[in-house]
Amino acid sequence: MSAEWIITSPLDMHLHLRQDAMLRAVAPVSAQQFAGAVIMPNLVPPVTTIERLVSYREEILDACSDEIFEPYMTLFFRDYSGAELAAAREHIIGIKLYPEGVTTNSAGGARDVKAFAHVFSSMQELGIPLLVHGETHGFVMDREREFMATYQWLAETFPRLIIIMEHITTLEAVTMLDRYENLHATITLHHLLLTLDDMAGGLLNPHLFCKPLLKRPEDREALQQAVLTGHSKVMFGSDSAPHPVSAKECCGCAAGVFTSPVSLSMLAEFFDRHHARDKFQGFISDHARSIYGISPIAKRYALKKDPWVVPARYESVVPLMGGTTLNWSARPVI
Amino acid sequence: MSAEWIITSPLDMHLHLRQDAMLRAVAPVSAQQFAGAVIMPNLVPPVTTIERLVSYREEILDACSDEIFEPYMTLFFRDYSGAELAAAREHIIGIKLYPEGVTTNSAGGARDVKAFAHVFSSMQELGIPLLVHGETHGFVMDREREFMATYQWLAETFPRLIIIMEHITTLEAVTMLDRYENLHATITLHHLLLTLDDMAGGLLNPHLFCKPLLKRPEDREALQQAVLTGHSKVMFGSDSAPHPVSAKECCGCAAGVFTSPVSLSMLAEFFDRHHARDKFQGFISDHARSIYGISPIAKRYALKKDPWVVPARYESVVPLMGGTTLNWSARPVI
Numbered sequence: 001m002s003a004e005w006i007i008t009s010p011l012d013m014h015l016h017l018r019q020d021a022m023l024r025a026v027a028p029v030s031a032q033q034f035a036g037a038v039i040m041p042n043l044v045p046p047v048t049t050i051e052r053l054v055s056y057r058e059e060i061l062d063a064c065s066d067e068i069f070e071p072y073m074t075l076f077f078r079d080y081s082g083a084e085l086a087a088a089r090e091h092i093i094g095i096k097l098y099p100e101g102v103t104t105n106s107a108g109g110a111r112d113v114k115a116f117a118h119v120f121s122s123m124q125e126l127g128i129p130l131l132v133h134g135e136t137h138g139f140v141m142d143r144e145r146e147f148m149a150t151y152q153w154l155a156e157t158f159p160r161l162i163i164i165m166e167h168i169t170t171l172e173a174v175t176m177l178d179r180y181e182n183l184h185a186t187i188t189l190h191h192l193l194l195t196l197d198d199m200a201g202g203l204l205n206p207h208l209f210c211k212p213l214l215k216r217p218e219d220r221e222a223l224q225q226a227v228l229t230g231h232s233k234v235m236f237g238s239d240s241a242p243h244p245v246s247a248k249e250c251c252g253c254a255a256g257v258f259t260s261p262v263s264l265s266m267l268a269e270f271f272d273r274h275h276a277r278d279k280f281q282g283f284i285s286d287h288a289r290s291i292y293g294i295s296p297i298a299k300r301y302a303l304k305k306d307p308w309v310v311p312a313r314y315e316s317v318v319p320l321m322g323g324t325t326l327n328w329s330a331r332p333v334i
Numbered sequence: 335m336s337a338e339w340i341i342t343s344p345l346d347m348h349l350h351l352r353q354d355a356m357l358r359a360v361a362p363v364s365a366q367q368f369a370g371a372v373i374m375p376n377l378v379p380p381v382t383t384i385e386r387l388v389s390y391r392e393e394i395l396d397a398c399s400d401e402i403f404e405p406y407m408t409l410f411f412r413d414y415s416g417a418e419l420a421a422a423r424e425h426i427i428g429i430k431l432y433p434e435g436v437t438t439n440s441a442g443g444a445r446d447v448k449a450f451a452h453v454f455s456s457m458q459e460l461g462i463p464l465l466v467h468g469e470t471h472g473f474v475m476d477r478e479r480e481f482m483a484t485y486q487w488l489a490e491t492f493p494r495l496i497i498i499m500e501h502i503t504t505l506e507a508v509t510m511l512d513r514y515e516n517l518h519a520t521i522t523l524h525h526l527l528l529t530l531d532d533m534a535g536g537l538l539n540p541h542l543f544c545k546p547l548l549k550r551p552e553d554r555e556a557l558q559q560a561v562l563t564g565h566s567k568v569m570f571g572s573d574s575a576p577h578p579v580s581a582k583e584c585c586g587c588a589a590g591v592f593t594s595p596v597s598l599s600m601l602a603e604f605f606d607r608h609h610a611r612d613k614f615q616g617f618i619s620d621h622a623r624s625i626y627g628i629s630p631i632a633k634r635y636a637l638k639k640d641p642w643v644v645p646a647r648y649e650s651v652v653p654l655m656g657g658t659t660l661n662w663s664a665r666p667v668i
Contacts (some may be wrong), residue, residue, distance in 0.1 A: 251540065251652075253537055297520075
């Protein structure tokens, strides 16, 4: 094996950048590591108008003005009219659907997905992808499995709608991918590498608390198999979700893992360890280009075994593996 | 239904009292609520000699000198000789077996349970009960299920050994109870009332992090059925395990829930709500008397619908339901 290999235009197809000071702290970290990212709209209040979306995009570009970086914007799903969708189309890469109350800032989400068939129908006609946080309100380890029926309904009822099952975590979701041509998925770094054991098997690590919750070993195994075999419907989406340390090491700790600084490094190690370097480019960029029909900014990164220490904090945020040494570095090739 | 009912000599058949300042903070709380308790030996270092056990017992009695309270002492399982066991017999209610490293202060536990057949054999002959923390080192949600084979081996190989499956949490453990006459079990307040949803279904609540981890709804249902039908092999054991708040609201949070102050109150509400008041006396005292052959101190408590606010802290320890209002009170009848 050569000492290093190159990836082009890495994309993070599921990213939370938050607002204001937090945005300014974390956006440059993603901009350094990625050519672009799909930006989640669950702000307070959520991004539900083009005006808000355009100004949020400006804030993001301002926050990472030292880097060339493409924020692919999303609207927060609501009962949009056909005219609104038509007007939004050129500004967005998709619309993100949250069932009501399933994760951070999703209180304004959809209560009954099937009540919005007219919106899905318009999105299908306009070619606007639907990005879905696929969890029910059931028992925390079963929520994604229980949502499979909704994915099935969406996939069958709107066969030309591009549907992304966001941050999938279970064997059942991987299986569902192959049942419907119009279903695709993102997978996070943490669900690819960790299980509930890492969060709660020894001492409790609140920094690994996320929604969907980390799952069982056989679920992780299914995700790894999909990624390592180069499944073309699977994209990287970090779901990197910063919270200040005060909201993590406390009594009612918020859900989210900040993985932007370590994603490329840890993924490089993962693909190298599994002798699957040739599958990294597809997962980190090419599958997303093909699924969404996008042409990302040209950026090249060299992946090399070159240990570095992850900063313990990024401003107030503790990153995954903060303070520890990672073996692989990802450096821009000028 | 009458407004109040009486229980006599409530026993907590699984209790952690710790040492020094923590012992002095929490022991009186148990002494006020219970006639006696089985005291766990996982101190640092663990209680493995009679001298240590006798002095620990004195410390406990000193700490709750305002109340009549019987600490039923246990030794930490190790390779005891027959002579040691014979000498220990009159001082102990049983010996507590921890697989190595499964919970707080269990680093000195047993690596291979079957290597200690000679000790179990001596305990059987001497009539010393074996109390077991039944978890493997597998995936955190499977550890108790995986330990069932070891319970089976113990129950079959030593058919006259009294074996207590401590703090059972799963449907499989409840089922196992009925397969072998010499198997018994304790059930905690938190595993009886809560599931993993309560700890990690919304925001993360580190105060509900415990070992064994909270389980699935169908597991809780099996525990509730056993308790509400008055299963005579099932005893209350709180596994109340105080940690200072600094070890709970932090990055590597310790496992344990402090339930001593609220156990009688919350159990009273549970039995009343399920129209099973008549089953409370067995669960809280009579089954233990019969299984262990003990005659506890006579103490009577009146259970009454009389709301009270749980203190937010006991010294440095946050109790279960701290700061909230409970509907039922348990007051000593003089």
